[in-house]
Each structure stands twice: as structure tokens, then as C-alpha cells.
Amino acid sequence: MKKKYLPLIIAAGLITFFSACKTETGFKTLIITGQNNHNWKVSSPILKQILDQTGLFSSEIMITPDKGGDMKIFNPDFSKYKLVVIDYNGDSWSEKTNSAFVDYVKNGGGVVIYHAADNSFPAWKEYNEMTGLGGWGDRNQKDGPYIYYKNGQLVTDTSAGNGGSHGKRRAYLVKTRVADHPILRGLPVAWLHGTDELYSQLRGPAKNMQILATAFSDSTLGGGTMRDEPMLMTITYGKGRIFHTVMGHADEGGGPAMQCVGFITTLQRGAEWAVTGEVTQRVPWDFPSAAGVVLRPDFKEMTLEEAFTHIANYDIVKSTKSLSFIQAHLRSLAGDAAGIKKIEEMMVKVLKDKDATVESKKLLLRELSWMGSDYSVPTIKELVSNAELKDEAEFALTRLVSK
Amino acid sequence: MANKSSRRDFVKRSAALVAGAIVLPQIIPSSALGMGKKIPPSDRLVIGSIGTGSQGMSNMRDFLKLKDAVHFVAVCDVDALHLAKAKETIDLDYKNKDCRTYSDYREFLDKEKLDAVSIALPDHWHGIIYSAAVNKKLHVYGEKPICRTIKDGQTIVNAVKQNNIIWQTGSWQRSLFNFHRGAELAINGRAGKVKYIEVGLPDGNKGIGTPPVKPVPPELNWEMWLGPALKVPYRGISHWDWRWILDYSGGQLTDWAGHHIDIANWGAGLEHTGPVEISGKGVYPVEGIFNVPVEYDFLCRYSNGIEMRVANASRLPLGMGTTWHGDLGWIHVDRGDIITASDPKILNEVIGENEIHLYKSDNHWKNFVDCARSGKTTIAPVEVAYRAISVALLGEIAMTTGQTIKWDPDKEEIIGNPNASRLLARPYRQPWQLPTI
16 A cells, blocks of 8 residues: 555645545545655555544645745645644644644544644644644743643643654553543553653643543653653534544654554544544453553454455464454444354354364353354354363353253 | 360351351450360360461451460461471470471371461362361361352352351451441441442452463472362472463452452342342453453343442442442441541441341451351351352453353352353362362
8 A cells, every 4th residue: 555655645745535435435534644744645544544444534645845845835625625634743834724724623623643743833733732742843831831741630731842752662550531532432441552652741722632541651761751641632623523643753654653453533523523422332342451562464354254264274373363353243233143143154164174283162152152052062062072172062062961 | 075075066056056147247255155264184275277378367366366265286288398397486486396397288188186277378279178187077277269250169168058067258357346346337227228239349450471381399288289270380389479371360359359240249248148149240361370360340230220340449439349229328348447428427327226237357367267156157158158269250251251240149049151150160180079068
């Protein structure tokens, strides 16, 4: 995906291009990029993929002129879009474009502010009211207070000082502050985010802003403020809704910050909320918890078929992700007999498969013990004579045949 | 020995007399328990320990503080290093070399002539070893949670009933002032009629991922450690980290059920019943052998209309602890001597003579020893412990199946859900078996 588009992006000073294979459904979305102190050539196509794969968005990437270029030619028609994603940190846009963007938001347009986009446009008052908080670009006390949590209390700190910093990159724990907000509803209240810059000391007007999630900026772990710093925020501006995520620093291939399922999911949900004020997306099965970072190197959620292919090759040194997927799938079925039967059939297929590993069969026999039916029993009985599987087969049969 | 034996018989007869009689909470004056009197050696409670890891040793030290009220004679563990440390601790205390050691609980129970045993093992062993000790007619100080499954719990409760022994669960918060006071205020309606209870238990531990398979250390009998659990390669989880693996434990949820859920039941009069409907969600790790829920949040409805929400602390406004919400306010208790209320005046309320006075103990281990000697019921008897852990185990089943579970607390059965019902028991690896009820 990235490789295919890269020459195009580089060649064009200002282009808009469309996903070639996807029919245009979903909310029309504009991703603005083209200048950034970060690798926007990596991040923008990934943002597009993350959003479009929900089926809710149909996004286009628009690239501004290069640094020092003529911004008069950057003149998007915002009225065509339901959502504008800012992956931009660079030269000021023209007055006309600024004013068109302000009108777009005031009239109810949705916005996503992504990572270094909150570094951009330090002098543009309305933009800073949309981001709520920003950093760098000579931001200081003139731009608004620092906002953070300290000892569980929300602090508005007007003390003098520069805005924006981050310590050494690391994985960090993100904590929910507003569990019943549509964006975070149903998500774990604490989860580990893949290695990223933990933004701190952001400051800004912070009007009509709600901090949804924070992370502790720990000075003992490579520099920090010892405060719980805002990670996810919502802001309203006029009739418009803005979702602001400070996460997602792009390395080659996206890296752990963008591949993190927590980043992906909150971006998808935040984007939907920015457009509609609601979130209809289900929580993905692989959303991380405090137990560990979860990455999707290809940004896609595993399918049931993939999970069964993986589990058939399971060995004790391999990833248990596919088992977790199957267990999560069973939970999501909430007792639906037909759905469970389908899984049972897939499990029995693995049990019968001579090429499937012994360890994969052990895992599946444990699951079958509670959700299986008479359908599984003959296959499991045959496995009792297999010395390696005897214990697990008996475990399953004890539950399945006793009334 | 002859003296001890007849005393044991006497205690068992008195236990038989009082069993079933104590239903209402009551105060037992400490003077009745012979506090302060010198105990003759023949009246010492002869005790041993099975499981001498961190909790087993902690209990042992608390018993040793009772000096001549108990006499430790033997210890048992599948880890030779733990066993040696336990013997050393006892011998040092008694200034002799007499403490006997065993690596197999069956030999320990067969050979030793004990009055009582203190047991602290991974949960998957509780069903078998608690029952075995009780069936030997020993008084038991048993660690919470008393069972890994409902079936294990039913077996243990029945064994205790049949053998008329004294049981104390390691739910020691009951013997602390603030928990007792909070429960007594709640049950006497000082926050109004209790309608809703929140129970905050610890957030799931950080992941242990998938530790590499290692050689079993020479001091450990791994096969015996696993016992009834399915055979898996050794990954160094036999001490402490077993708590995060469903084969052996339900994680923080089941570890702490015997504390804050138990206290919740105490203050709401739910000690001898269970919920009728349980629903909720868990958050499970995506990777690794650590597979207990990292977060959990479920709601239990009781037949009298009370609702109890059990969740990891970060999900609740007051975090850790038990909060009884009545129609007039709330009362909250937690570790660290915490007792708070919606109105501080509630905390100064006096409980009248004719109101409910909950059982009072100020030393959980001494309460066990006193009761074992007197035949009286302890502050944390087995049935009550079973009802506390049942809440967590039913929550676990609701989260595992993704379904709302209907439970009959009298028949102790799941209603109309054969799949979920299978999770009430965990099959044992042969040749291990639970004694039949």
C-alpha cells in the first residue's frame, strides 16, 4: 500500500487521490498532510487504512505544498467532507483556507487532531481552540495553562514555561478518565500503549475540552513530569466536534505507536464520534489491557479463519493470540447456539487434522469441554488412546458426557 | 497423647452440640475463651502446616505468636527449600529439632496425630486436600478462596458438616475493627436499607507473558505441585505467579473474594445465600499463559432485590474496598483502617442492645485456636467462605460464557444453561479425585 503510493505522493506538490479498489461509501474524510517534523509519508496512508477499514469512512489524502511553497494553491473544499484529519505540522495556510476550515468546524464538521498536529499553527487562535492543548512552536503561558491530572485531581496550571515535551520513547499505560464517554465505553480502563512519545506539558486555551484518558509521565523512565498527562481529548468548537489524540508517532511501517491496537481503536472510535457524536463500533477482541502491548503489524483485525489456521500450528513457544481470539469470539456469541456450533465444527476439524500440532489440540480440548456438544464426543473419544492427548481428552469428556 | 486424644474427642462432641445452633451473629466474651490463663501442655492445640510458601509461613508465624496455645509438630510441602525453611522457623522458636517434615500430604495426614492443620496451597489443590484433612477429623485453618470451583466448595462444606470439625477461613479482615464496625453499621441499617453494594478488588496484575520452559529445580516436585491440574511444562510459576493462570486460580478476583466480597456479605446479611442472576464482562490478556481477567466487572442480583457490583478497583468511584449503599447513604470500608460514610455521623452511631451484634474477634488465628479448643463456631466458618467465593466463581462463569447466568442459591445450581453448568466443576487429572459428597 505504502510503496505503491509513495512515488505518487513525492511527485505531486498538491494532489488528492482516492483508494482505487474501494467503492465510495462511508463518511467522506480528508486527511491533510504534506509538512510535518514527523514522517507523514508513512503516517498518512496508515491513517487512511485504519479509518477506511472500519467501513465507516472513505478517506482521501491531500498533500499541501512543500515547506516555503505557495500556500494560496492549497484550497480544499471542506464542505465536501464530514471529517478532516490533520496530520500536518508546518507552514501557515492561507487566510482564506483558515477561514474556510473555521467555518467548516463551526458548522458541525468533524476533526481529528493527530499527534504532532497539535504542534502546528501556534499563532492561529481558532485552531488552538480546536486542539485545546498544544506544544512546541514557542508556546508558553501566553497560549494558556498546562492541563494535567495530579494525585487524581484535574489541574489547571498557569505557571510560566514552555509548552510541549516528551521523555525517552517507551511503552506506557493509558488510563481512562471518562469511562462512559462513547469513545471509551466498553474499553479496558487501563491499557499498555506501544512504544511512543509520551507528550507532556501541553498548554492551550483548553476551552470546551474534556480529557478522556491520561498517561503518567514518569521522570524515572527516561524523563517526565510526574504528572498524568492528557492523551485523548474531545473538544467542541461551534457545532463541530474534535477528537485529539497525542499518540501515534510514526516509525517506518508505522512502528509500535501506530500498530498499537489501542491507538488504532481509539482513532477509529474518536473519528466516528467527531462525525456523529456517537460510536457504533464494537470493541475489538485484541484491545490491549494492562497485561501487555498488542500490535497489529498489518493494522487489520484477525479473522476467525486466520485464528484457526494459526492455532493448528500452535506450539508452546508460539503466540497464544489465536486462542485468545477464539475465546473472545465465544464470549461475544453469548450463548448463541448456531454460532457456537460453527466454532465447534472448526475445532473438531483441527482435532481430526493429522498435521495440526498436539499442543493446538490440547488447547481446543479445554475449550470444547464446556462449549462442545455430542457432535465432538466421538472425535474426542478417539483421542483418549493418544498418550499425548489422553489427559486433555478425558478432561473434555468428563464435562461433555456427565449430566 | 492419651490426654490429647480424649480432649479431642470432647471438643468434637461439643462441636457436634453447637453445630447448626449458631445462626445469629453473637458476641463471645473473651473471658469465656480462657484468655490470659496459662494453658497446660496437654491442652495445646497440636498443629501442622501443609503449604509453607509465603501465606503458609505468614499464618505459621501468627500461630507461633500464640505461644503455648499451639504446638507445631510437622510441616509438609512439595518444595524442599520451603519445607526446610518452615522446619527451621519452628525449631528456632521451640529451641529444638523436633519438627517433622513431609513432602506428601497423604503421608503427613496418615502419620501425624494432630488436632488441627493450617493449609495454604494453590487453589487447584484446595478441594482434595481440605477434604482429606477434614475427613481425618482435623480442625482446619484454610486459606481463601476455599475452592477453585463451586463443586470443590460444595465437597468441602459437606465434609466439614459431616465431620463436625472447626473451620476457620483465612478471611482475617473479619477480625479487624473497621471491617467489623462497617458491617455492623450496615446490617443495622445505619445507611438505610442496603440496596446496592460495590466491591472493589485489585486491578489485574501486569502480564507475565509466556515465561520460557525451564528444567524443574531439584527442590520441587512439579508433578505433585500440579496434582489434579492438567500437565504442562514447568515455567517457573509455582510460587506466586500461579495466581494468574486459570488452571490454578481466578486471579485477583478469586484471591480477594474471600476478603471484600466476604465483608460485603457480612454487612448485608447475604452470608448464607447467593445471587440469582450474574452478568458482566472481563478483559483478558491477548498474549501469554497469564489468562485470568486483567479487568472484571459484573453485577449480581439477589432474590431480595439487593444488587452487588464486583469490579477491579480502577473501574469504581471509591476504588478498593466494600461500599454498602442504603436508601439513606453509604458506608465504605477498606484496608488501612479505612471506614468512611456519606455522613460522618453514621460512624458515631451506637448499636443498641437489641440490635444485631456481629461476631467479634480481634485476632483471627487466636479465634481459630480458641474455637478449636472450645468447640464454638469461628468468625469465618466454611459455609460463609463458600458463599463469598461463589460470587466470584459465578462471575467468572458469566464472563467466560459472555452470558447472564441464572443461579439457584438454595439448590446451588445454574438454571437452564448446560454449557455454563459444566464450568461449575473442573475435571481432575487421573488418578486424583474429589471425595464423593
